[in-house]
Amino acid sequence: MTEVAGDLAGGCACGAVRYRLASAPMFVNCCHCLDCQRQTGGAFAINAIIETDRILLDKARPVPVTLPTESGRPHDVYRCEVCQTALWSDYGRRKVMSFLRVATLDDPSAIAPDAHIFTRSKQSWVGLPADVPAFDIYYEMAKLWPAESLERRKALAV
DSSP states (O other), X not given: OOOOOSOOEEEOSSSSOEXXXXXXXXXXXXXXXXXXXXXXXXXXXXXXXXXXXXXXXXXXXXXXXXXXXXXXXXXXXXXXXXXXXXXXXXXXXXXXXEEEEGGGBSSGGGOOOSEEEOGGGOOTTOOOOTTSXXXXXXXXXXXXXXXXXXXXXXXXXX
């Protein structure tokens, strides 16, 4: 699991929404699915999975925008109401677990992916590091997530 040092804070492009994380994320995925590519306009999205109540807001609250997904399950992207920066997602409307966009951190280099997922739709020109696990679709959490993170997720009852 990625070691995280220091205070993790971030926000949207215009500064209306500012947040800080109360703890390190449970796990970090670099997702190469076509939905993430389309929604970010890039080759992938790096999502830090964290309890929603550990995203502490300093200013305005982002608003949810519902997007379609290949699976058909709800996907709410929380965006700044002013500049529309996507800050985090809630897949399945669980409300207790969020997928924070690492690129919205003040220092995005503070968090690196623990795994690459949905590499079956990865852009051919994107290289993957040999020291980070990669999966065509997804992985078994029990085998990859640290025990502490599994306990945190279990406490959310999701």
